[in-house]
Amino acid sequence: MNGMSLLEARRVTKAYGRTTALDAVDLRLGAGEVVAITGASGCGKSTLLMCLSGIGVPDSGEVWFAGARLDDRPESVRARLRRTEIGVLLQHGQLVPELPAAENVALPLLLGGARRAGALRAAGEWLDRFGVGEVAALRPGELSGGQQQRVALARALITSPRLLFADEPTGSLDSVAGEAVLRAMMTAARDLSTAVVLVTHDATVAAYADRELHMRDGAFPGQVVPA
Ligand SMILES: Nc1ncnc2c1ncn2[C@@H]1O[C@H](COP(=O)(O)OP(=O)(O)OP(=O)(O)O)[C@@H](O)[C@H]1O
Numbered sequence: 001m002n003g004m005s006l007l008e009a010r011r012v013t014k015a016y017g018r019t020t021a022l023d024a025v026d027l028r029l030g031a032g033e034v035v036a037i038t039g040a041s042g043c044g045k046s047t048l049l050m051c052l053s054g055i056g057v058p059d060s061g062e063v064w065f066a067g068a069r070l071d072d073r074p075e076s077v078r079a080r081l082r083r084t085e086i087g088v089l090l091q092h093g094q095l096v097p098e099l100p101a102a103e104n105v106a107l108p109l110l111l112g113g114a115r116r117a118g119a120l121r122a123a124g125e126w127l128d129r130f131g132v133g134e135v136a137a138l139r140p141g142e143l144s145g146g147q148q149q150r151v152a153l154a155r156a157l158i159t160s161p162r163l164l165f166a167d168e169p170t171g172s173l174d175s176v177a178g179e180a181v182l183r184a185m186m187t188a189a190r191d192l193s194t195a196v197v198l199v200t201h202d203a204t205v206a207a208y209a210d211r212e213l214h215m216r217d218g219a220f221p222g223q224v225v226p227a
């Protein structure tokens with residue numbers, strides 16, 4: 001694989017029963033690069049994020065991260081990567097309902113063996129950064145959809161990952177709050193040199209990316225990926 005790529009997908013295919021969600025997707029992302037993936041509802045954006053982040057596994061094709069094959073590693077290895085080098089913000093609820101927001105954010109650090117006090121302090125700083133410091137002690141069920149999204153984003157970034165996947169990060173926010181969260185996310189990513197794969201249906205959001213890839217029927221038509 002090309003030494004410049006942080007992430008590479010080769011002919012990634014995934015079907016749910018008779019529905020082909022991904023149809024031989026090729027994609028390449030450089031270190032620190034920000035790519036927006038757009039496309040109609042149901043075209044395969046979330047499925048692609050699942051396969052690229054190692055949450056899901058493609059039916060065929062390959063996913064490479066930082067020079068190593070990702071998709072054929074055991075779940076334990078992929079899960080460890082998601083606690084360290086790959087941050088993921090999913091489209092639908094993924095906070096632990098029993099835990100207060102601050103502990104949800106601190107979780108990747110705590111699971112990695114960090115000291116509790118330091119992890120919770122870092123979590124508080126990240127919540128502040130996304131404008132939700134005041135919800136630190138509340139559980140996800142006590143938060144609005146937009147607050148939950150910001151907490152999840154703080155959790156995705158607390159490990160300073162090399163790569164962040166964000167599926168509709170502003171989907172539950174009005175345009176003013178969405179813009180603020182997006183700016184905070186992009187500033188954090190730039191500070192940390194984190195590459196971002198951003199899924200959105202919003203052209204204003206896509207404008208924050210270095211590159212936009214438009215998905216249709218599980219592929220990026222017309223896109224030429226050099227061999
Ligand atoms: N768990 C599943 N079981 C069965 N079919 C699924 C499942 N997840 C997705 N699909 C199907 O796969 C296709 C792609 O779904 P996906 O969620 O990736 O789309 P999307 O582009 O993220 O859509 P949206 O913009 O609405 O979030 C759709 O046809 C969908 O119905």
Ligand SMILES: [Mg+2]
Pocket residue numbers: 045046047091167
């Ligand atoms: Mg989706």
